[in-house]
Amino acid sequence: MKPFRYMEGESAEAATRAVTSAPGAVFFAGGTTLIDLMKIDVVSPDTLVDIRRLPLASIAEDGEGVHIGANVRNSQLAWHATIRERYPVLSEAILSGASTQLRNMATTAGNILQRTRCPYFRDVHAACNKREPGSGCDAIEGFNRSHAVLGTTEHCIATYPSDMSAALVLLDAVVRTRKPDGTTRSIPLEDLHLLPGDTPERETVLEHGELITHVDLPHLSFARRSHYLKVRDRASYEFALASAAVALDMDGETIRAARVALGGVATKPWRCPEAERVLAGRRATADSFHAAADAALAGAVPRRHNGFKIELAKRALVRALSELTARAA
Ligand SMILES: Cc1cc2nc3c(=O)[nH]c(=O)nc-3n(C[C@H](O)[C@H](O)[C@H](O)COP(=O)(O)OP(=O)(O)OC[C@H]3O[C@@H](n4cnc5c(N)ncnc54)[C@H](O)[C@@H]3O)c2cc1C
Numbered sequence: 001m002k003p004f005r006y007m008e009g010e011s012a013e014a015a016t017r018a019v020t021s022a023p024g025a026v027f028f029a030g031g032t033t034l035i036d037l038m039k040i041d042v043v044s045p046d047t048l049v050d051i052r053r054l055p056l057a058s059i060a061e062d063g064e065g066v067h068i069g070a071n072v073r074n075s076q077l078a079w080h081a082t083i084r085e086r087y088p089v090l091s092e093a094i095l096s097g098a099s100t101q102l103r104n105m106a107t108t109a110g111n112i113l114q115r116t117r118c119p120y121f122r123d124v125h126a127a128c129n130k131r132e133p134g135s136g137c138d139a140i141e142g143f144n145r146s147h148a149v150l151g152t153t154e155h156c157i158a159t160y161p162s163d164m165s166a167a168l169v170l171l172d173a174v175v176r177t178r179k180p181d182g183t184t185r186s187i188p189l190e191d192l193h194l195l196p197g198d199t200p201e202r203e204t205v206l207e208h209g210e211l212i213t214h215v216d217l218p219h220l221s222f223a224r225r226s227h228y229l230k231v232r233d234r235a236s237y238e239f240a241l242a243s244a245a246v247a248l249d250m251d252g253e254t255i256r257a258a259r260v261a262l263g264g265v266a267t268k269p270w271r272c273p274e275a276e277r278v279l280a281g282r283r284a285t286a287d288s289f290h291a292a293a294d295a296a297l298a299g300a301v302p303r304r305h306n307g308f309k310i311e312l313a314k315r316a317l318v319r320a321l322s323e324l325t326a327r328a329a
């Protein structure tokens, strides 16, 4: 690990200023993924600006929805009574990730901004356009079993790993930030992350030094009927091979409206509007769920080792919808 400077951000303004004024500075929250990447020299910031003491660790509610501070720990969020009762998909998604110890440290913003687990990205001897622009992509012809099938390009096929973000994108979450010039902005989570295109090193629309302060969840009455299902190689402490986040607004046995998102198979948090359109107005039957799954994965592009993910993601989605319907009946 390269030497670095550590400082505490006394206020949001001071923290933002400190990161903005040094090209090699980054925010430090839970540190559960940043420090790992520093230890293996994948990232080498010269300054860590600790934001853990900023007053961004509470969950508030008003007529607009639920407002989650950027520093709210993953455990705190997952076990919060409002989240468990009114947004179960979010609670289930968080609890399916990492381990209790990690969730106790990890923050809301840090989770959203975690980097890919692509093994070539994490190996400084491999070619990786994301880590070193223009160097190539060893994953495309390499061992790509864990890689994405949706949103990929010939420059990068890395999977975006966050379980929590699959639920947040389903719920139309909005990320609130403070920009380096002191202004604020709100960015729908769906627009925060960029597709890799030919610049996979650019992962979000955030500017250098732009601080996430909150994540807002709008009220969504039928989010009470929501569910997250994750398929992985082992039962805990493992990232998704494929996962499905679903919510259903039911009128008897007919689906009035549906929300669908996928995890583990795409290059960014992946909402599936095609699947939602297929489900709206149909009866909640296995046929409808299979039709939605086909629509969700219609644009998938398999590589040598990850073709199985297409069928796996379809089955995960069908099962998530079936379990949710059975639970609600
Ligand atoms: C062994 C292991 C297993 C895991 N398994 C899973 C899993 O199954 N599912 C899953 O979803 N995740 C998993 N994770 C990832 C885990 O969820 C993340 O490490 C964690 O959420 C990151 O949060 P953090 O607060 O520690 O972020 P940090 O490491 O502190 O920061 C991450 C990034 O976010 C930036 N950042 C942090 N806060 C802000 C802010 N407010 N504004 C702007 N930038 C900010 C930092 O600069 C850094 O670039 C796993 C991690 C490990 C180590």
Ligand code: SF4
Binding pocket: 116, 118, 119, 120, 121, 127, 128, 129, 130, 131, 136, 137, 138, 139, 140, 155, 156, 157, 158, 200
């Ligand atoms: S898939 Fe993306 S992150 Fe992985 S090696 Fe290729 S360019 Fe790098």
